Amino acid sequence: IASYNISLLIAKCGQPFTIGEKLVLPAIKEVISTVMERDPTQVLKSIPLSNDTVARRIDEMGADTEEQLCAILRETPFSLQLDETTTSDNNVLLMAYVRYSTSNSQEMAEEFLFSKYLVTDTKGQTIFNALDAYLQEKSIPINNILTCATDGAPSMVGRYRGFTTLLKEQVPHVLTVHCVLHRHNLVAKSKSPPLHESLNVAVKAINKIKAHALNNRLFRQLCQENDETFERLLLHTDVRWLSKGNCLARFCELFDSIVEFLEEVDAALGEQVSSSRCDIMYLADFFGKMNEVTLKLQGKGVTLIQSKAVIHSLTSRLDLYRQSIGRRQFAHFPLLTKVSEALTDERLLIYTDHLRMVNADLKIRFRDLLDLDVPTWVVQPFQADVAECEPAIQEHLIDIQSDDEAQAIFRTSGWGNMWVKYSQRYPALWEKARLLLLAFPTTYLVEQGFSQVLHMQSKYRNRLNLTTSGALRLKLSSLQPAVKKLAENHQAQGSH
Numbered sequence: 001i002a003s004y005n006i007s008l009l010i011a012k013c014g015q016p017f018t019i020g021e022k023l024v025l026p027a028i029k030e031v032i033s034t035v036m037e038r039d040p041t042q043v044l045k046s047i048p049l050s051n052d053t054v055a056r057r058i059d060e061m062g063a064d065t066e067e068q069l070c071a072i073l074r075e076t077p078f079s080l081q082l083d084e085t086t087t088s089d090n091n092v093l094l095m096a097y098v099r100y101s102t103s104n105s106q107e108m109a110e111e112f113l114f115s116k117y118l119v120t121d122t123k124g125q126t127i128f129n130a131l132d133a134y135l136q137e138k139s140i141p142i143n144n145i146l147t148c149a150t151d152g153a154p155s156m157v158g159r160y161r162g163f164t165t166l167l168k169e170q171v172p173h174v175l176t177v178h179c180v181l182h183r184h185n186l187v188a189k190s191k192s193p194p195l196h197e198s199l200n201v202a203v204k205a206i207n208k209i210k211a212h213a214l215n216n217r218l219f220r221q222l223c224q225e226n227d228e229t230f231e232r233l234l235l236h237t238d239v240r241w242l243s244k245g246n247c248l249a250r251f252c253e254l255f256d257s258i259v260e261f262l263e264e265v266d267a268a269l270g271e272q273v274s275s276s277r278c279d280i281m282y283l284a285d286f287f288g289k290m291n292e293v294t295l296k297l298q299g300k301g302v303t304l305i306q307s308k309a310v311i312h313s314l315t316s317r318l319d320l321y322r323q324s325i326g327r328r329q330f331a332h333f334p335l336l337t338k339v340s341e342a343l344t345d346e347r348l349l350i351y352t353d354h355l356r357m358v359n360a361d362l363k364i365r366f367r368d369l370l371d372l373d374v375p376t377w378v379v380q381p382f383q384a385d386v387a388e389c390e391p392a393i394q395e396h397l398i399d400i401q402s403d404d405e406a407q408a409i410f411r412t413s414g415w416g417n418m419w420v421k422y423s424q425r426y427p428a429l430w431e432k433a434r435l436l437l438l439a440f441p442t443t444y445l446v447e448q449g450f451s452q453v454l455h456m457q458s459k460y461r462n463r464l465n466l467t468t469s470g471a472l473r474l475k476l477s478s479l480q481p482a483v484k485k486l487a488e489n490h491q492a493q494g495s496h
Contacts, residue, residue: 002047004483007057011474014456017058020049055469061481062470068479069098069111070138076100080113081149081179081440082131083156084122085450088457092118093466094130095453097445099438101420107413108420108437110300110445112476115453115467124155124163132170147175149440151182175435179443180307181297183365188244188290190361192354198279199244201272202251205258208266245287252284252335278339282351285333289317298444303416305374307441311366315359322355369441378433379415382407396428449476 006024010017025044032040078100087093096113116130135142148167150156156163157178164176191199251258255277262270273280296310321332325348330337363370377384377397386397400406400422410418416437423430452475453466466472474481 001483001487003049003053004057004061004481004487006047006049007054008061008474008481008483010054011058011061011471014452014471014475017054017471018051020054021051025049057486058474059470060486061483062473064481064486065470065473065477065479068482069113069477070140072100072102073098073113073138073140073144076102077144077146077434077438079147079149079438079440080145081443081446082127083151083443083446083450084118084127085453087453092122093450093453094118094127095446095449096131097440097449099440101423101438103424105420105423107417108301109478111479112445112449112473115449115472117467122155124158124161124166127155127163128166131167142170145171145174146435147177147439149177149179149443151179151443152186175439177304177439177441178368179441180311180366180369181294181442181444181447184290184293184297184311187358187362187365188287190354190358192350192357194350195279195283195354198276199248199283201269201276202248202280202283205262205269205273206247206251208269209258209261245284245291248280248284248287249335252281255280278336278343278347279350281335281339282333285335286354289321289332297442300445301416302441302444303437304369304372304439304441305379305436308369308372308374311362311369315362315370318355318359318362322352322359325355326352374436375432377429378419378436381415381418381429382410393428393432396426400426400429452476 006020010019010024025047028047029040029044032038032043078098080096080098082094082096084092084094093115094117095115097110098113099108099110101108114134116134118126118130120126132142134140145167148164150164154162157176158165167174168176255273259270259274262273293310293314297307324330324332325336328340328343328348330340336343375384375389377389377393381397382401384397384401386394386401389397403422406418406422409421413421419430419433419437423434449472453472456464456466456472456475464471
């Protein structure tokens with residue numbers, strides 16, 4: 001059992017399998033001999049941790065947790081999110097997660113489903129075939145899929161041969177969701193030509209400093225002399241959702257030092273940065289606001305209802321920002337406040353037009369989410385007016401409003417966990433609320449999974465096949481393998 005448990009820890013930490021015999025066993029030996037003052041020989045013999053043994057244990061535990069999940073999904077409706085990416089070894093990896101609730105659940109569960117390499121292309125048909133083949137192999141009915149979240153790539157949402165179109169042909173009732181994080185990122189990219197030019201100036205200045213080792217060292221020395229809080233700039237990476245906000249916030253913190261440095265290195269660029277000061281301050285504030293929204297949409301357990309509230313709030317806030325700036329009130333833009341005296345009416349008009357443009361784009365891209373009908377009784381079941389609800393659920397709503405235990409759970413755990421916990425007691429209500437709670441609004445978990453893949457595919461593990469090894473599953477799954485049962489099977493076989 002110890003061998004399995006240590007192998008599980010190695011997988012959870014994403015470490016190479018050789019760490020068992022290179023580090024763990026020597027560490028155990030040191031503790032036993034030094035701290036416990038005993039001979040470690042017999043103890044170490046009972047804990048096999050060679051590279052092959054650890055790999056075998058991890059594969060067994062990965063297969064066990066996969067079977068646990070598949071057994072649940074064969075009997076339970078679930079929501080799906082999936083996306084594909086190109087890995088560091090130039091392979092295309094498709095990854096999927098599921099969200100479900102079982103009859104004995106206290107809360108919704110989110111689990112890694114599978115990862116598969118796409119050998120030929122990333123067309124919608126190829127992606128659908130990979131999903132369909134996996135579900136058939138594991139005997140999971142495709143009709144158990146309630147909703148599916150993807151990004152907005154043509155291969156995913158194409159009208160005729162996109163993945164979601166092909167999925168709807170097989171599962172007509174499925175609700176498809178365009179990831180709200182991707183949509184929000186597209187909205188945040190909307191910029192007028194003057195603001196776009198100012199952003200490019202800032203990025204050019206950052207690259208001028210960061211891309212040259214000597215410039216980077218000299219700039220760090222200047223920041224130390226100027227007693228700056230930070231000494232390094234952050235690179236702008238367009239594919240990272242929080243990059244612009246963090247990059248520009250740091251740029252504004254070091255603005256004076258940047259201008260001073262560029263006067264010596266590239267006077268023309270330094271002049272451009274200096275003349276773009278107001279725009280850069282505005283953009284830093286704006287992208288900071290966008291980052292706040294992004295963070296609210298990220299994480300586990302986020303529902304369509306919560307996502308709608310976040311986007312609806314953003315539309316109202318954008319109106320507030322536009323009106324405030326138009327009145328020269330900059331309370332919501334702290335960096336812009338620092339340069340308020342230099343702001344001309346022409347610059348203010350650029351900012352208000354930008355906010356108006358972003359809000360209009362937001363309402364178009366999120367029309368489906370903003371129009372989503374969320375019945376009051378789903379989020380406020382104990383304050384809802386029964387008479388205004390549809391007749392089919394009125395009696396059940398009266399029952400739950402009279403349930404003191406349900407009210408206590410609602411107060412302590414919130415409406416989401418309450419509906420999951422009492423899904424069997426109030427099936428008619430759960431049937432109506434289920435889609436709003438189980439649907440993934442984003443592909444955030446898959447993006448997280450891709451980050452773990454990048455971490456695991458180091459130069460020390462370039463031969464590890466993540467789609468067949470249990471390492472990735474144990475790293476990403478919250479299900480616990482039946483270690484005791486697996487260990488007993490090995491003891492019974494003798495040859496192991």
